[in-house]
Structures are given as C-alpha cells and as structure tokens.
Amino acid sequence: MSQENVKVVRRAAEAFNRGDLDAAVADAAPDIEYVATGALPGFRGVFRGVEEYKRFLHWTSEEFDDPRGEPTEISEAGDQVVVGLTISGRGKQSGVETSWTIWQVWTFQEGKVVRGQGFASREEALEAAGMSE
Numbered sequence: 001m002s003q004e005n006v007k008v009v010r011r012a013a014e015a016f017n018r019g020d021l022d023a024a025v026a027d028a029a030p031d032i033e034y035v036a037t038g039a040l041p042g043f044r045g046v047f048r049g050v051e052e053y054k055r056f057l058h059w060t061s062e063e064f065d066d067p068r069g070e071p072t073e074i075s076e077a078g079d080q081v082v083v084g085l086t087i088s089g090r091g092k093q094s095g096v097e098t099s100w101t102i103w104q105v106w107t108f109q110e111g112k113v114v115r116g117q118g119f120a121s122r123e124e125a126l127e128a129a130g131m132s133e
Contacts, residue, residue, distance in 0.1 A: 002076040005108045009074060009081050012113075017068050019061065021054050028053065029112040037102055037118035053116075064089025064098075072101065073122075080129045081106045084122060105129045 008027045015023035025032070034053050038044035047056045060067035066089055073084035083106065088099035103125035107115040119125040126132055 002078060002081070004111065005079070005081050005106070006074055006076055008108070008111075008113065009083055009106055010071065013069050013071050013085070016057060017070075021057050024057060025050050025054055027111070027113055029109070029114045032113055033115045035115075035117040037120055060087065060089060063092060065092055066090065075126075075129075075131060077129045077131050079108045081108070082125050082129050082131065084125075 012024045012027065015021070015026070028050050030050055031048065032050060032053055034047045034056060036044055036047065036056065047053050068088050070086045070088070071083050072086050073082075075082040083104045084101060085104060086099055086101045088097070090097050103119040103122050105117050105119070105125050105128050106113055117128065119128065123132075
C-alpha cells in the first residue's frame, strides 16, 4: 500500500501545480488534519477538514504568481510518507522570485490522507515518522 501512498502524494503535488485544489485534496479524508510549520506568515496551527486545508493551500495563489510545490525527496514508512517539498513563486506585491523548502509527514488510512504535518527540517520529519537516521 505504501507505493500507492507515494503516488497519492505525487498526484496531489501535480494537481496543486495546475491550480486544481479540488484534485489536490481528492484523496484526503473528510476530517483531514494538517499541522502547519508556521513558515508561512499567518498560517500557523491546525487546519481541520478538507475546506480548511484547501483554504491553507489557496493562500499561495493569493500571495504568489504561479505558485509551485515540487517534491524533492519522498520516503515511505508504512502508512506514512515523508516529503521534502520546495515551494516557489513570484510575489504578487514584490515581484521577487522566492522559494523555500519544508518537510511534511503524511499519514494514510485505507488509502486516504488523514493527517499531514509540516516541519522545518528533514531530521524533524524523519523523527516524527520514526525514521531517524
């Protein structure tokens, strides 16, 4: 099942990059919970449910032209997937190209994403998934 979970993560990133937020959350459980890293200004805390998570994702298109999320590393661990994600875009107000990398741990149950959590470092994400090096 874990390879299928990796495919779900990749599909969600591809949908986000197309600007299709409905497709990006298509494999999310209705009660998904996402814990943000706090790296995005004004978006710290827990987002519960598909609509709140979509609101969190939509923030990037409000702040950036052509926002993208590119998975740079994906590791699987049973019912969890650890993702290094580089987020980039051009600031709508500043016109400056910017990018930053976050790490996420996605938890799956019965093929649906039930929880996601963002981390500032790879080490933190791996530790949270029980994959410490």
